[in-house]
Amino acid sequence: MTIPNASPANALQLKSLLGTEFLKKEQIQILISTALAFKDRYEKGQSIPPTLSGKTAFMLFFEASTRTRSSFELATQRLGGNSIVLTKGGSSTEKGETLLDTARNIEAMRPDILILRHPSAGSPFLLDQALNLPLVNAGDGFHEHPTQALLDLMTVFEGRKQIRGTRVLIVGDIAHSRVARSNIYALKTMGAEVSVCGPPTLLPPKVEKMGVKVFYELDKAVKDQDVVMMLRIQFERFSHGQTPSQGEYSRFYGLNQRVLKLCQPEVLIMHPGPVNRGVELATDVADSSRSVILNQVSNGVMLRMSVLHLLSGGEPFSWKDAIQ
């Protein structure tokens, strides 16, 4: 399989950010160092390059989203650009217009970048081949959510000062999680040791071939982990024979104070949000000193600024520490 990207003249040498599976280490490093530099400048009140000045990001969201959407909007604004959001429920085909037609119409309005969220895996690939616009995948089905994974790596790097060799456990519905896939690819590329834990019904087939350790029991899985990344469980999983009930899921795969005590004392607790409090994450754990969930959200804006800046031809920023 090849990624249908030529090598455009930007620091990433990518036309679009479709996923993390085929990102090289150097690309991940540039994305994170630039995001860290933006964060530092923002916090110190220094100027942010107006890379998107006079430019428009078109956000096409076929799935409900609040955080990711507002995060991209803020990122666009902080780079001096404008954003416009088009949301559509369900499938475009059910409404009589194909996804390709919708996208071609948007392209005809001459925006500068397209940000797509879509419930069907591969949709950004379909559009990227048809359009000349740079495209950012903001989540496609169960497939990839690259900006989430990159902001997670940024957060891991901040918390642990190193990604290489860091032990990261991802817990929950791995099978239906684009966050898990994008994280596994990016973390593996950076040399982290990745494990997954969930009921066998919610693990993807042959997931061990992705180079991860597989656990069914949370108590055993959390031992010696530097980072525990909890995934949101979708309530529809309880009605499709994938796991019996919310209560049972919480009992075996919820992170509560008892399980937290089995973790290393300096463990980082992460969650891509929104949290089902009391289901996958107990309230006191979500609010504990080990939780870096809100830092993930802050980093999300910076990381997305980095993505938009670099894809638009902005210069990469270095960081005082090497991103390793």
Added chain:
Amino acid sequence: MSTNSLLIKNGRVIDPSQNKDAVQDIFVLNGKIQALGKNLEIPKDEPLPEIDATGFVVTPGWIDIHTHLREPGGTHKETIETGTRSAAAGGFTSIACMANTQPVNDSSYITTYIRQKVATDSPVNVFPIGAVTKGLKGEELAEIGSMREAGIVAISDDGKTVMNAYLFRKALDYSRRFDLTVISHAEDLNLKGLGVMNEGYNSARFGLRGIPKAAEEVIVARDIYLAELTGAKLHIAHASTAGSVALIREAKRRGIRVTAEVTPHHLTLTDEVVGTYDTNTKVAPPLREKEDIEALQEAVADGTIDALASDHAPHSREEKEVEYDHADFGMVGLETAFPLYYAKVLKNHWDLSKMVAAMTLKPAQIIGVKKGTLQLGSDADISIFDPGQEWVVDRSQFQSKSQNSPFHGWTMRGKPVFTIVGGKIVYRGNI
């Protein structure tokens, strides 16, 4: 002499029905095989069309027992006219068409309608297949006897599995009265669920819902037991997994009347190609893995799989240029099937006469038609191909109304150059 007469000179004639593989001439008179032999001397009262087949391979006309012509009801995808022209261009002289049209071919009226359209529109022989159940709903048996009288050669709910084992058993029982083969589309619909590709490492990578191999194998196993129970003739359509092959091999060893077919795409492509999200790779059953291709290839070589069949399934651009989840299942196959089979001969996986048997004699036997042979007196259905010709697949040049092929741009070796039906040349390729 009639227009249905001709002389084919100097081709390598391969006819498994007579264990023949020799450079010979064929004399066709009034649509029948009149003579076969070396350096035939034909008394010429009138000029007789001649084909110089030097360097070409001449075989009984190829038979594809698994196609979808989409007429009636789906004529934006294909018509009887375009589908049969596609067959002729692919080297096929006979095809069998599945019942999943709209309306479904579940009554003698629809069978008769199809045969009437074929009589005026088709350059090749078309054998309709009737539905097992009314409307393919899996609830009540279709009027199988009446359709048999109207001309069907087999029954199948292809596209769907008859999930009710009781009803499928009754269909097998009933088919014996009319000497019909029952063709099984083996996919457990509950296990399949909303799956769009093979379940495995690649479905995990691509984030697409998987269809486990077991979804096919549990139905193959069920249907083999039901064939044993009833003594009926069972044919497994588009076997796609190593597990199905093992079940069929074992059933044959036990003397159960079961035959099977495999498609060119299941012999050629793995689920790796789905990673492009090209919806032309979305097909039912789904593309599997390397070990399955190897098992299918081996099964053709050892006779476990009897026939090669295209499962030609045309779909329009509107149905394919969409999200992978929403695209229709299926790909066109008639015009690319042969070179994909022939590639197995070139790679020494099969011998040539075995491949020809699986395209002629064997499929004729499965649907019980007197075709697939060059014996004296038989219908002069003849396929001639150029074994050395290299060509590049260009789907814009297809005779089919649809272009949903993942083989666009592939370089192929081996090209049909003459398709002859009842002594008449219905397709002439570039030489």
